[in-house]
Amino acid sequence: MGAGHGHKLHFHGHSPVHRAPAHLKVVALLAFVVLVVATPREWFWAFGVHLAVVLAVIGVSRVPPSYLLKRMVVEVPFVVFALLLPFVAHGPHTEVLGVTVSEPGLLGAWGLLAKGTLGVLASLTLAATTEPHDLLAGLERLRLPDLLVQIMGFMVRYLDVVTTELQRMRVARESRGFSARNPTHWPVLARAAGALFIRSYERGERVHLAMLSRGYTGRMPR
Amino acid sequence: MSTPVLDVRGLAYAYPDGHQALYGVDLHVHPGERVALLGPNGAGKTTLVLHLNGILEAGAGSVRVSGLEMTKRNLADIRRRVGIVFQDPDDQLFMGTVGADVAFGPSNLGLRGAALDARVTAALEQVGMAEYADRPPHHLSFGQRRRVAVATVLAMEPDILVLDEPTANLDPASRRELADILRSLDVTVLMVTHDLPYALELCPRSVVLSDGSVVADGATYDLLTDTELMRAHRLELPWGFDPRTTGRPEPAPPRRGPDGLVDSTATRPSQGD
CATH class of the missing domain: 1.10.287 (Helix Hairpins)
Known part of the structure; x- marks a missing residue:
């Protein structure tokens, strides 16, 4: 018992993303998340760019996408909330596929879903490419x-x-x-x-x- | 004789809830000795151990370590001199990696840089775990964690190694490996154990603690073959094990006290368990 299993979020590898100093990765993640959250949700194209950046980093890190996908279940409560939003929100209504939904609700759901998914995906990538004790050393270097x-x-x-x-x-x-x-x-x-x-x-x-x-x-x- | 590493006199202690655990314990351990501390559950063995490095404060009596009085000023020095290996290695290994954990004690002593690294490597080599320095402790087997726990204490270069139930939960191979390691170390050992064959194998001398007082102190072989003493203090040899078949280990240690074994069962009424 106890021997031979790593931390469940870490994916062992030797890619440039794995080797990058932990404190840089933490700062990069923080900057990225702030940027994503600050992006107005009407700028649909910008989210495409954000996603491309995350996918590029994942590609370089060689962490299998299915590995990250499985761990994205932590987002499920937010997804459920996002899916409910168009039905409970107020404001002008439109019809999508024959169902009446709130227009601001739809936009809110999109924003929540897009920003949440990008944030979770980026955080999981950090966790998958950084050993916990390296992460702690990185936080220490950041003067936490x-x-x-x-x-x-x-x-x-x-x-x-x-x-x-x-x-x-x-x-x-x-x-x-x-x-x-x-x-x-x-x-x-x-x-x-x-x-x-x-x-x-x-x-x-x-x-x-x-x-x-x-x-x-x-x-x-x- | 030389200054005893451990000099415990008339040590008595009651827990804050009123439960009296020790009633006047006397114990002397001299440099180079390997002594087993035997006794049934609840005899006060762990309480005694926690007095040896000043975690608990004596209610009455005194504890001296290599001649040092147990005072606030000496506490840091005493904790370096008395290295306690606790029963559950998960309690003792709390840092992220094996190397960092072994370095914890010596760096609290002020060691830095190359001297610290050398100390860590030396301690890990003594227990055969040097190649695991970068591994997190929870990835090791139980036997390996126990050996690292011993290394964390050896790294402080203690005068005496105090082991609390060193063989608990070990498989027979790990148990034997630990015995080989302990035999190879040039350090005084006090070993708290229920594993009587282990005591006979490693410790020429044994002390029996029962109901908070020392009831016997002498050659391990003599104690284990004293059926009456053993029965009186709930000490039992494992089925099929008879020290007489292995014979008296050589060399025989000197006996303690003028009349050999001290049996104080008559002086204190038994607790009736």
Whole structure:
């Protein structure tokens, strides 16, 4: 257990995009997202250019498009909201394929969908081409406060440990014949979440002890 | 005799909730010794360990490390001298890569640059993990993580290595590899364990802690073959293991105390478990 699997967002490679310094990539991503968000949604052609830029970077990085596509499910809640928008928004209505929809709603949905998709795709590309600890080093070089970088570092380190723990608890529940099928089972899940919180909290205390034992005084070494 | 690395006298401790964990513990460990600390669950072994580097503060009695008094001023020095390897390597390995983790202790001591790199490489080589320096710890097997945890402490060049249940969750091959590593190290060891054959294999001397006090201190072989003592303190050898078949390990260590084994079961009423 534990050996041989990478972080789920990272795609191992040696392309120029992979090799580029992490802090440059972070700045580039930030600039790109700001640009996308600032683009008026009526400038349809501009979004074509943005998309072309992202696709070009993905092409150079050699990350398979299907790899990124699968991870774009995080966007689903926004897509659902965007699809509802034309039906619930006010303003003048038009007909599309025989359905009456709100015109500003349609434009709003387009804007949300286009900007959201571009942002998610660009972020996933960064995640796929940058190892988590390189990313942290990059953020440190960008002068992000030390404490925030430490917290993120611990998150990266313990994400797998906590998910494995969650997995084990689920297996243990199901081995005793429990599976959450309807809301009457939710209290059990809530207790499991509580137990996980306590365990993680206690682990945090043990990690702190281990750090103190090796001379930690509040500052991470560089 | 030389200054003991560990000199614990009359150590008593009660947790804030009132639970008394230690009742006057005496323990001396001298340079170069490998000592096993044995005892049933709840005997106070981990509580004792947390006193050795000042994480817990003695309620009564004293702890000295290489002659140093346990004071605020000495705390940083004592934490360098007493290297604790905790039971769960995931608690101990918290940095992004193995190398960064091993560097954590020495850089807290002020080491930088080439000296730091040399220290890290040396520590990882001692446990045979040098080629894993750039790997994140969660990508390693459990046995490898345990070895890296030992390296993180070795990198601080401690006077004494304190191992809390070093063989817990290890498969037999990793257990044997760890034994080879521990034997190869030129360092004083205090090993808290339930793994009695391991204690016999590695530690000429053992100390039995039961209900918060030391009830026996002597040659591991003598303790493990003392059936009455073993039964009185919930210590059991694994099925099929008899120290008499392996024989007394050479060389036999000197016995502690004027009359050999100290058995204080009579002095304190048993807790009735």
